[in-house]
Amino acid sequence: MSEREPLDVLDAIHSTRAQRFLKPDPIPEDVLWEILDATVRGPTGGNNQGWAWVVVQDTETKQAIAKVYEKRLKSHYGYERVSDKDLGTARITRGGISEGQIGIDIRNRRGVxxxxxxxAEVPAIVIPVMMGAGTAEDTRRGGAGLGASIYGAVQNLMLAARAFNIGSVFTWSLDDFSGFNKLLGLxxxxxxxxxxxxxxxxQGRFSQARRRPLGDVVHWDRWGDQRQAPPSSS
Known part of the structure; x- marks a missing residue:
């Protein structure tokens, strides 16, 4: 078993951020089992546990996933249109929507x-799956409920990975993942x-992600009733 870093819960939360520069070095299987065991302790509506977790390590499968992912990402955000010389002033846009509206700023461009x-070179891709979801159209209608029953567990996965000094990133740049179902035999x-x-x-390090000031996004009892956050809160 690889050694875990001694982190308390808050330290882990405050140092778990998107990591997109990842080594191809393999992750020991016992570590993956530890991470997945922590993952399934996450919340699930009614303790239904209608989930499954596909761990992709096969090179050909990762290559097939990467090919579709890169194509769709370029189509989705058009990031090829932003050159390095424009870094700091350019904006990644989609259909005229600015970076602030779609959640990707130009400082993250190189990582994306x-x-x-x-x-295809990362050692493992974990794909969270909801079972009994029906068609993609049905799933979109019930998307909030489905997400509530799995995304908490996804955060557990990322926190558990952090405990082993393993980076992770939540990515969802495809409008519809259904093309992967056949590839993965789902x-x-x-x-x-x-x-x-x-x-x-x-590259990079484990550090606190940039966020808007806490006092700007917290409301007390009613919308608009805000307070200044203490200096220790960022």
């Missing part, structure tokens, strides 16, 4: 592009909720 181009009623690439850090 790097992950898309090297996804049942017809399975619906892919996201993808979580895992790997040891090639």
């Amino acid at each position: 592009v790097h992950l898309a181009e090297h996804l 049942p017809d009623d399975a619906y892919i909720m996201c993808m979580i690439p895992l790997g040891y850090l090639e």
Whole structure:
């Protein structure tokens, strides 16, 4: 068993951020089992546990996933249109929507592009699946309920990976993952909720993610009743 870093819960939360520069070095299988065991302790509506977790390590399968992912990401955000010389002033847009509205800022561009181009090289991709979801159309109508029953567990996965100094990133750049169902041999009623690439850090470090000031996003009792957050809160 690889040694875990001694982290308390808050330290783990505050140092778990998107990591897109990942080494191809393999992750020991016993570590993956530990991470997955922590994953399934996450919340699930009515303790239904209607989930499954596909761990992709096969090179050919990762290559097939990466090919579709990169193509769709480029189509979705058009990131090829932003050159390095424009870094700091350019904006990644989709259909005229600015970066602030779609949640990707230009400072993350290199990481987004790097992950898309090297996804097949990461040692493992964990794909969370909701079972009994029906068609993609049905799933979109019930998307909030489905997400509530699995995304908490996904965060557990990322926190558990952090304990082993393994980076992760929640990525969902495909409008519809259904094309992967056949590739992964999933049942017809399975619906892919996201993808979580895992790997040891090639670049970057574990640190606190930038967020808007806490006092700007917290309301007390009623909307608009806000207070200044203490200095220790960021």
